[in-house]
Amino acid sequence: MAARTVLQQADITRALTRIAHEILESDHASDDGSDPESDPGSDHEPSLVILGIPTRGVLLAQRIGAILEELSPGSAEVGALDVTMYRDDLAKQPTRTPSPTSLPAGGIDGKTVVLVDDVLYSGRTIRSALDALNDLGRPRAVRLAVLIDRGHRELPIRADFVGKNLPTSHSQRIYVKLLKTDGQDLVAIFDEEDHG
Amino acid sequence: MKHLLSVRDLDRDGAVGILDLAEDMADVATRAVPKLATLRGRTVANLFFEDSTRTRLSFEAAAKRLGADVITVSAKGSSVSKGESLKDTTQTIAAMGIDAVVLRHHASGAARVLADSGWIDAAVINAGDGTHEHPTQGLLDAFTMRKALHGDAARGASLDGLRVTIVGDILHSRVARSNVWLLQTLGASVHLVGPETLLPQGIEGWPVTSGTDLDAALAEKPDVVMMLRVQSERMLAAYFPNEREYARQWGLDDVRLARLAPDTMVMHPGPMNRGLEISSAAADSARSVVLDQVTNGVSIRMAVLYLVLSGEGAA
Numbered sequence: 001m002a003a004r005t006v007l008q009q010a011d012i013t014r015a016l017t018r019i020a021h022e023i024l025e026s027d028h029a030s031d032d033g034s035d036p037e038s039d040p041g042s043d044h045e046p047s048l049v050i051l052g053i054p055t056r057g058v059l060l061a062q063r064i065g066a067i068l069e070e071l072s073p074g075s076a077e078v079g080a081l082d083v084t085m086y087r088d089d090l091a092k093q094p095t096r097t098p099s100p101t102s103l104p105a106g107g108i109d110g111k112t113v114v115l116v117d118d119v120l121y122s123g124r125t126i127r128s129a130l131d132a133l134n135d136l137g138r139p140r141a142v143r144l145a146v147l148i149d150r151g152h153r154e155l156p157i158r159a160d161f162v163g164k165n166l167p168t169s170h171s172q173r174i175y176v177k178l179l180k181t182d183g184q185d186l187v188a189i190f191d192e193e194d195h196g
Numbered sequence: 197m198k199h200l201l202s203v204r205d206l207d208r209d210g211a212v213g214i215l216d217l218a219e220d221m222a223d224v225a226t227r228a229v230p231k232l233a234t235l236r237g238r239t240v241a242n243l244f245f246e247d248s249t250r251t252r253l254s255f256e257a258a259a260k261r262l263g264a265d266v267i268t269v270s271a272k273g274s275s276v277s278k279g280e281s282l283k284d285t286t287q288t289i290a291a292m293g294i295d296a297v298v299l300r301h302h303a304s305g306a307a308r309v310l311a312d313s314g315w316i317d318a319a320v321i322n323a324g325d326g327t328h329e330h331p332t333q334g335l336l337d338a339f340t341m342r343k344a345l346h347g348d349a350a351r352g353a354s355l356d357g358l359r360v361t362i363v364g365d366i367l368h369s370r371v372a373r374s375n376v377w378l379l380q381t382l383g384a385s386v387h388l389v390g391p392e393t394l395l396p397q398g399i400e401g402w403p404v405t406s407g408t409d410l411d412a413a414l415a416e417k418p419d420v421v422m423m424l425r426v427q428s429e430r431m432l433a434a435y436f437p438n439e440r441e442y443a444r445q446w447g448l449d450d451v452r453l454a455r456l457a458p459d460t461m462v463m464h465p466g467p468m469n470r471g472l473e474i475s476s477a478a479a480d481s482a483r484s485v486v487l488d489q490v491t492n493g494v495s496i497r498m499a500v501l502y503l504v505l506s507g508e509g510a511a
Contacts, residue, residue: 082220085232085234085262085502086232086233086234090234090506090507091506091507093507094507095197095503095506095507096506096507097213097217098217098220099220100219100220100223100351101220101223131233135227135229135231135232136227137228
């Protein structure tokens with residue numbers, strides 16, 4: 001099994017910062033003329049809700065939220081969206097333990113929700129997330145931000161904000177390590193031997 | 197988890213995991229639409245050989261909130277009253293296509309027999325077997341205690357250091373047994389109080405202390421006082437002289453209620469015999485969490501149904 005480092009700490013930080021900028025730009029572009037930044041001191045509620053999908057998506061969402069707070073204070077709230085109960089493969093996998101879902105107190109109605117996950121692969125997790133959101137409210141728009149897009153989609157789903165596109169084969173595995181849980185920031189790709 | 201037959205099959209992490217999952221399920225209940233499609237297409241059979249209101253309805257509500265279909269069979273009004281055996285009844289229902297059986301039976305060990313017999317492939321959840329166990333009641337009681345203790349920070353917590361006094365008809369109580377074993381697993385200490393005649397033989401082997409003096413037990417200021425129902429239907433002999441004497445010696449009456457610390461939790465698994473083991477004032481007091489127990493029961497049963505019905509190879 002050969003491992004190859006794809007992103008290191010500086011690359012991950014840079015990717016998240018770029019994603020945060022892109023989120024702000026697209027949010028302003030979709031605003032109907034009223035730019036919150038041109039109206040400082042207004043008591044606008046945050047229009048962005050950054051929802052991480054457990055487990056590493058939550059950490060990434062928190063980091064993107066922190067960057068957004070620096071760029072445009074009060075523009076975004078951060079939460080977590082567990083999708084376990086909405087998966088389509090519950091009967092085909094070992095029992096998964098759900099993680100808590102936590103939404104900002106204001107909910108998601110009328111907000112722009114940005115879903116955050118570490119790796120986009122088949123797209124099935126995101127489909128589950130869309131179903132879960134549907135039960136929680138009616139956002140104005142839903143966007144998707146991922147650190148890695150490795151291709152091989154099985155559903156018509158694409159990401160709006162991508163840290164890095166990484167062409168892979170099915171037999172490869174991608175490991176995402178993050179400072180908070182793993183002690184280091186790292187994305188690596190492994191070539192697994194074919195067990196076929 | 198293939199079946200849930202006894203809380204003694206749960207280790208500490210497993211029990212805490214079920215309680216944590218029930219917290220997530222409780223969050224679902226607060227939504228505008230408190231329903232999931234997780235178990236869509238699965239069928240849960242409620243098979244009740246004994247009377248029940250809250251447990252049966254609670255399992256039914258839990259299954260429906262997870263999107264499962266529910267069929268219910270009660271002994272009264274079914275072929276069970278014609279003498280059909282457990283084997284034939286369950287095989288008949290299984291032939292209609294079911295994924296889980298929620299079984300209440302008057303014989304201790306009935307759920308274990310059904311799970312081990314190979315008669316059916318479905319998951320088995322014990323909803324009370326004779327005087328043996330009532331695992332989901334034990335879990336919902338532990339959940340209620342943990343919630344009162346830790347509030348919103350309950351996830352991951354155990355019941356270390358909690359002191360629980362269980363009062364009354366211990367002999368016939370599967371609720372008491374499930375509580376004793378689960379509370380021990382979760383780190384709480386249990387004291388049992390009741391008439392000598394209603395304390396089971398072999399209680400020395402349980403991880404509890406026991407006594408016959410309720411006032412002495414309450415003077416120890418327990419965190420939780422759990423009153424048990426006097427199970428007249430199981431009493432084929434005279435276990436105490438009369439109801440008035442029982443109420444005076446082992447009932448949570450208004451005087452004893454007034455002596456409890458303000459934050460003592462008063463629990464009862466229901467149905468209550470008001471005026472016998474618990475007075476109306478005690479049942480309706482601010483200390484009483486009887487209705488919280490019922491609410492939490494649905495969350496616990498959602499968690500258990502999810503665990504036995506999801507996962508690779510789940511029936």
